[in-house]
Amino acid sequence: xxxxxxxxxxxxxxxxxxxxxxxxxxxxxxxxxxxxxxxxxxxxxxxxxxxxxxxxxxxxxxxxxxxxxxxxxxxxxxxxxxxxxxxxxxxxxxxxxxxxxxxxxxxxxxxxxxxxxxxxxxxxxxxxxxxxxx
Numbered sequence: 705x706x707x708x709x710x711x712x713x714x715x716x717x718x719x720x721x722x723x724x725x726x727x728x729x730x731x732x733x734x735x736x737x738x739x740x741x742x743x744x745x746x747x748x749x750x751x752x753x754x755x756x757x758x759x760x761x762x763x764x765x766x767x768x769x770x771x772x773x774x775x776x777x778x779x780x781x782x783x784x785x786x787x788x789x790x791x792x793x794x795x796x797x798x799x800x801x802x803x804x805x806x807x808x809x810x811x812x813x814x815x816x817x818x819x820x821x822x823x824x825x826x827x828x829x830x831x832x833x834x835x836x837x838x
Contacts, residue, residue, distance in 0.1 A: 744766065745765065745766045745767050746765050746766075746767065747765060747766070747821065747822075748763040748764060748765055748822045749763060749764065749765070749766060749769070749819040749820060749821055749822060750763045750819060750820045750821075750822055751764070751769065751818060751819055752818045752819065752820070754796075754799040754800050754818055755769075755800055755815065755818040755819065757796050758772065758773060758776050758796055758797070758800075759772040759773060759776075760772070763822045766812075766816075766819070769815065769819070770812065770815070773811070773815065776796075776797075777791055777797075780794060782794060782797070784805065789807050789808050789809070790805050790806070790807055790808075791805065791806055791807070791808060791811060792804065792805050793805065793806070800814060800815060800818055801814050802814065
């Protein structure tokens, strides 16, 4: 029976390490477990008039906004039948996209032009990290 090479770990050892890391992340949130949304995709934004016709007028995180847009696309069968990566714009999506068809990769960039940051998201920027080495 061959012995494992130096520097390799078994699957069970890798699982144990992963479990320890995920536990550490949970405890880093502080007491109560509730963490404040920090990333750009988690910050609530307010849609403009055209986008509000699809996702509603209330502020939403970008992730939820993207989900609602995809729900609308699927509900109205707007994915191109031959190339599923393309989205065909209808009368509501055309003002947002600016053209009749866009790729799913380009969609978030076009949607971001139709949102404004909410007051909660416009906080002072965090200080830059300082290097500890001299």
